[in-house]
Amino acid sequence: xxxxxxxxxxxxxxxxxxxxxxxxxxxxxxxxxxxxxxxxxxxxxxxxxxxxxxxxxxxxxxxxxxxxxxxxxxxxxxxxxxxxxxxxxxxxxxxxxxxxxxxxxxxxxxxxxxxxxxxxxxxxxxxxxxxxxxxxxxxxxxxxxxxxxxxxxxxxxxxxxxxxxxxxxxxxxxxxxxxxxxxxxxxxxxxxxxxxxxxxxxxxxxxxxxxxxxxxxxxxxxxxxxxxxxxxxxxxxxxxxxxxxxxxxxxxxxxxxxxxxxxxxxxxxxxxxxxxxxxxxxxxxxxxxxxxxxxxxxxxxxxxxxxxxxxxxxxxxxxxxxxxxxxxxxxxxxxxxxxxxxxxxxxxxxxxxxxxxxxxxxxxxxx
Numbered sequence: 001x002x003x004x005x006x007x008x009x010x011x012x013x014x015x016x017x018x019x020x021x022x023x024x025x026x027x028x029x030x031x032x033x034x035x036x037x038x039x040x041x042x043x044x045x046x047x048x049x050x051x052x053x054x055x056x057x058x059x060x061x062x063x064x065x066x067x068x069x070x071x072x073x074x075x076x077x078x079x080x081x082x083x084x085x086x087x088x089x090x091x092x093x094x095x096x097x098x099x100x101x102x103x104x105x106x107x108x109x110x111x112x113x114x115x116x117x118x119x120x121x122x123x124x125x126x127x128x129x130x131x132x133x134x135x136x137x138x139x140x141x142x143x144x145x146x147x148x149x150x151x152x153x154x155x156x157x158x159x160x161x162x163x164x165x166x167x168x169x170x171x172x173x174x175x176x177x178x179x180x181x182x183x184x185x186x187x188x189x190x191x192x193x194x195x196x197x198x199x200x201x202x203x204x205x206x207x208x209x210x211x212x213x214x215x216x217x218x219x220x221x222x223x224x225x226x227x228x229x230x231x232x233x234x235x236x237x238x239x240x241x242x243x244x245x246x247x248x249x250x251x252x253x254x255x256x257x258x259x260x261x262x263x264x265x266x267x268x269x270x271x272x273x274x275x276x277x278x279x280x281x282x283x284x285x286x287x288x289x290x291x292x293x294x295x296x297x298x299x300x301x302x303x304x305x306x307x308x309x310x311x312x313x314x315x316x317x318x319x320x321x322x323x324x325x326x327x328x329x330x331x332x333x334x335x336x337x338x339x340x341x342x343x344x345x346x347x348x349x350x351x352x353x354x355x356x357x358x359x360x361x362x363x364x365x366x367x
Contacts, residue, residue, distance in 0.1 A: 020036070024041075078152070109307055134151060168193070
């Protein structure tokens with residue numbers, strides 16, 4: 001954390017931290033200036049990566065939460081989401097350096113996948129109940145937690161991917177320095193991350209935080225282009241396209257327009273949109289592309305990685321009911337796709353030691 005905030009004048013707001021582990025504590029952890037409370041039962045029953053995540057999160061709060069503080073309760077998840085985003089960066093850094101005993105890069109991939117699937121499933125449920133905005137009048141901390149530790153940190157990850165890590169860190173340093181020992185709201189924060197009128201990150205962040213949107217990008221292949229159409233117009237949407245023929249990634253931003261077109265790079269092109277789950281939305285493909293993806297996933301699932309495969313499976317489950325079985329060809333494609341997905345899910349669970357067994361309650365997969 002000192003390294004992260006080295007560009008600001010307040011690299012270390014306090015010189016000493018005390019940790020108190022309590023036998024019974026109503027939540028897993030709580031930060032105060034220089035004093036952190038932790039729940040003993042959580043530490044005893046959870047693995048090192050979860051322990052490290054909790055401790056890191058409370059340490060991050062010395063900067064995001066104590067040094068700079070959100071102005072009111074309804075905006076709690078801006079502060080918590082930013083702190084959780086930074087916590088996950090610390091976890092990634094510790095595992096990559098071998099500083100967490102027994103924690104491999106594979107476990108880090110599971111860790112990222114768990115959090116993405118949980119956030120997406122919560123977002124699906126909340127959207128169906130009409131609760132989409134991160135900023136709202138929360139009645140309980142448990143209710144706030146769904147947004148604070150689900151969608152909110154992933155919004156900050158998306159902004160980082162658009163701006164670049166160094167640029168993001170520079171802007172966050174400036175924000176912390178200027179709002180040290182003060183409180184802030186969403187309007188104070190987002191101005192530090194706006195890049196330009198064309199990118200319009202400020203508008204993207206405000207919309208996600210204040211209004212909320214269960215966003216979908218629809219992908220359709222025609223003879224010469226891939227057409228990507230967002231479900232929410234007039235809102236910047238970052239898009240990463242992975243061309244599977246050569247594994248190249250290309251990045252775009254859908255700006256104030258109804259769609260973008262990405263050219264074919266190969267006559268038998270096949271793409272995955274948002275394969276690395278760097279941005280937070282669902283992706284639906286035309287039926288023929290879903291069918292081809294199911295064959296690719298069945299034969300080459302190892303090349304995708306756990307997170308990419310999990311996101312595809314999760315999106316497939318969500319959109320299955322929308323596929324049209326209005327022709328003999330579509331009926332054949334749907335049947336073959338369902339059979340392929342059942343095999344893929346079985347292989348996925350075996351490869352991940354059944355960690356995600358409860359993440360796919362999907363009749364579109366079960367035979």
